[in-house]
Amino acid sequence: MKVGIVIFPGSNCDYDAYQAFKMVDGVEVEYLWHGSDDLKSVDVVVLPGGFAHGDYLRAGSIARFSPIMKRVIEFAESGGFVIGICNGFQVLLESGLLPGALMKNINLRFVCREVILRVENANTAFTSGLKQGQLLRMPVAHGEGNYYADISTLSRMESESRVIFRYVDREGVVTAEANPNGSINGVAGIVSEKGNVLGMMPHPERAIEHILGSIDGGHIIRSFCMAKT
Amino acid sequence: MKFQAKVNVSLKEGVLDPQGQTIGNALLDLGFENILKVKTGKIFTLEIEAETESDATRAASEAASRLLANPVIEQFKVEVVL
Structure with missing residues (x-):
């Protein structure tokens, strides 16, 4: 399997993402430059975290018009797998590949800390190697991670089990304290209608080795790669 | 002809505006008891070359709906002057 990591001017988790996928046996990783319109026949596209184009205007709003994004949108629309992490999630929302928007954190601060996620749906391409209700520890680091969708969009996504990760406390309960940014319903990660596009604010690629404090992010990445190869 | 748009x-009604609320609270602390609510937003000034005012308005509205505003959470108003 070949994974392509898109680099926008201002991406800063591109190498972490490269490393995280590289650690999985049988996975080849390539960088994709934002100004190119060639996806180099990858099987999966990853939009990494960072501050693409300085996050000017709104996070992800300018990156969404990069030449590579035209190809990424076509790729996703034809069923290709796309993963957006943090800033990459913001780009996916701005592109319309996922519903909703990410607003400024409710406390107006940049939040950088460890969170606990609960796997809400272990029946997706991204989570099939995980257990329903499994708790995963990994960091968040963002200023605009407050997920918002109007009530009808949100209730539709909930009824289709498309909220696949939620912020919870150590006991696995959704609480306001466990939610780092004020996201509606504690949403931390969602998938598209067809299930081929994942957007999440927490950083699985920063939790792949014990020395980093957690290996739980690696579980998500391995779960996905195993299901695909 | 050159127009200015x-x-x-601004955020749509019903979308939480924590910045506006924080500023509103600060104004209250300063004694502005008659300021009931603050909403934040952005103003973009565009210089547009167009034949007519309605062409300029169309260009500005398209720019707003495609890039300047996020229709999921924001609304926009366009005003064109010569």
Whole structure:
């Protein structure tokens, strides 16, 4: 399997993402430059975290018009797998590949800390190697991670089990304290209608080795790669 | 002809505006008891070369709906002057 990591001017988790996928046996990783319109026949596209184009205007709003994004949108629309992490999630929302928007954190601060996620749906391409209700520890680091969708969009996504990760406390309960940014319903990660596009604010690629404090992010990445190869 | 367009982007009704609330609270602390609510937004000033005012308005509205505003959470108003 070949994974392509898109680099926008201002991406800063591109190498972490490269490393995280590289650690999985049988996975080849390539960088994709934002100004190119060639996806180099990858099987999966990853939009990494960072501050693409300085996050000017709104996070992800300018990156969404990069030449590579035209190809990424076509790729996703034809069923290709796309993963957006943090800033990459913001780009996916701005592109319309996922519903909703990410607003400024409710406390107006940049939040950088460890969170606990609960796997809400272990029946997706991204989570099939995980257990329903499994708790995963990994960091968040963002200023605009407050997920918002109007009530009808949100209730539709909930009824289709498309909220696949939620912020919870150590006991696995959704609480306001466990939610780092004020996201509606504690949403931390969602998938598209067809299930081929994942957007999440927490950083699985920063939790792949014990020395980093957690290996739980690696579980998500391995779960996905195993299901695909 | 050159026109100037002002695009005013603000959060839709019902979308939480923590910045506006924080500023509102600060104004209250300063004694502005008659200021009941603050909403934040952005103003973009565009210089547009167009034949007519309605062409300029169309260009500004398209720019606003495609890039300047995020229709999921924001609304916009366009005002064109010569």
